[in-house]
Amino acid sequence: MEIDIEAAVNEILEAVDADREAVEKDLRKFLEYGVPLEHAKEAVINKYGSVVKEKKLKDVRVNERNMCVIAKVLAIDEREVEVRGERRKIYRGLLGDETAVLPFTAWKDFGLQKGDVIKIKNASSSEWEGQPRLSLSEWSEVEKVDYDIDLVKRPPQKYNLIDLRPGLSNVEVRGKILSIEERVVNIGGEERKVFSGIMGDETAKIRFTAWHDFGLKEGDVLKIKGGYIRKWRGAPQLIFDENAEVEKLDEEIIMEERIVPLYKIVEAGGGIELNIQGVILDVRKDSGIIFRCPKCNRRIRNGVCEEDGEVDGVPDLRIRALLDDGTGAVDVIFNREISERLLGKSMEEYLKIAKEAMDYGIVYEEIFDKLAAKPVRVKGDSMPSDFIITIFASDAQTVDIDEKEEAEQILMQLEG
Numbered sequence: 001m002e003i004d005i006e007a008a009v010n011e012i013l014e015a016v017d018a019d020r021e022a023v024e025k026d027l028r029k030f031l032e033y034g035v036p037l038e039h040a041k042e043a044v045i046n047k048y049g050s051v052v053k054e055k056k057l058k059d060v061r062v063n064e065r066n067m068c069v070i071a072k073v074l075a076i077d078e079r080e081v082e083v084r085g086e087r088r089k090i091y092r093g094l095l096g097d098e099t100a101v102l103p104f105t106a107w108k109d110f111g112l113q114k115g116d117v118i119k120i121k122n123a124s125s126s127e128w129e130g131q132p133r134l135s136l137s138e139w140s141e142v143e144k145v146d147y148d149i150d151l152v153k154r155p156p157q158k159y160n161l162i163d164l165r166p167g168l169s170n171v172e173v174r175g176k177i178l179s180i181e182e183r184v185v186n187i188g189g190e191e192r193k194v195f196s197g198i199m200g201d202e203t204a205k206i207r208f209t210a211w212h213d214f215g216l217k218e219g220d221v222l223k224i225k226g227g228y229i230r231k232w233r234g235a236p237q238l239i240f241d242e243n244a245e246v247e248k249l250d251e252e253i254i255m256e257e258r259i260v261p262l263y264k265i266v267e268a269g270g271g272i273e274l275n276i277q278g279v280i281l282d283v284r285k286d287s288g289i290i291f292r293c294p295k296c297n298r299r300i301r302n303g304v305c306e307e308d309g310e311v312d313g314v315p316d317l318r319i320r321a322l323l324d325d326g327t328g329a330v331d332v333i334f335n336r337e338i339s340e341r342l343l344g345k346s347m348e349e350y351l352k353i354a355k356e357a358m359d360y361g362i363v364y365e366e367i368f369d370k371l372a373a374k375p376v377r378v379k380g381d382s383m384p385s386d387f388i389i390t391i392f393a394s395d396a397q398t399v400d401i402d403e404k405e406e407a408e409q410i411l412m413q414l415e416g
């Protein structure tokens with residue numbers, strides 16, 4: 001049987017960092033002595049095994065162990081965290097080499113400084129924001145090397161709009177400008193033109209802001225490289241400036257209404273023009289008949305507005321409900337018109353019921369009985385909220401059982 005020397009040498013070089021010629025010479029020698037191929041390979045690996053092969057950052061995957069990496073510290077900061085009830089310092093930052101830039105966490109003080117080029121032995125990796133993050137632990141060895149390394153600019157990562165979440169940077173997206181408006185803002189005494197609007201692709205819509213005049217127009221389909229994502233008004237926003245690359249594409253994007261699983265919205269921290277569906281698991285206690293100030297529209301309590309003092313309250317009907325689709329949960333707020341439609345009863349009728357019972361609580365109870373466990377489909381935008389993601393409904397309807405099954409199938413497909 002012919003032995004494929006080249007393949008065996010390649011396998012050895014996968015495992016160890018050594019000179020190809022030397023490896024091939026050693027391997028042939030073992031084979032000439034009649035050592036079986038597998039043993040011969042092992043022997044050569046053992047011979048060079050004390051040298052761990054360096055891994056390039058672009059080849060680092062999630063959950064790898066025992067890696068050797070040479071990289072430059074591009075950024076580092078120190079912070080205190082609590083680990084099992086104990087305060088300890090950790091160091092976080094970015095490491096770069098010729099192939100990529102990755103975030104890292106050091107669980108002990110290796111005395112790292114920005115600009116250091118270091119060789120790390122026994123590094124591991126975990127997942128953070130969908131990409132690998134290097135971890136330097138007690139068991140890692142770090143030594144400074146005395147040369148510099150060239151850095152590549154990390155290539156932008158491609159995302160669908162539905163997957164964008166605050167904190168991402170250097171993203172590449174493709175989308176169609178659905179609306180755009182120009183404003184002039186004053187920054188540090190200097191007037192600057194800002195363009196903002198809404199962009200969409202097949203998966204979602206997102207608000208954007210361009211800090212540079214790229215000559216964008218409504219209807220343009222663009223590829224944007226080098227944008228970043230911030231949270232604004234309770235939803236992710238795509239931002240790009242003169243450092244970004246913007247290319248007009250000669251293609252069309254067809255947007256269809258797709259039901260988005262709630263976990264995607266929870267991960268993104270919100271979204272706009274969302275189509276969602278789930279089951280109402282709770283009706284929040286502040287639902288029902290409320291009274292608003294006729295001057296400022298704020299909700300008032302006991303006839304007093306915190307802004308305008310004693311006023312004649314105007315009744316309103318609204319519902320805040322917890323919607324769950326099995327993948328995640330959000331709060332949804334229904335205004336009077338949508339509430340009346342969902343409940344099949346008008347606010348006037350509820351006011352009458354409440355006055356007869358001399359208790360507004362009765363309205364809450366009826367809403368709870370009518371809506372709890374009901375599947376509903378909702379359109380709307382998320383709004384700023386401190387706790388759970390809250391969606392202000394622009395439309396909503398209850399869903400019958402067949403449609404519910406269909407929606408579950410859509411969900412399963414979306415989850416792959």
Ligand SMILES: [Zn+2]
Pocket residue numbers: 293294295296297298305306307308309
């Ligand atoms: Zn008021």
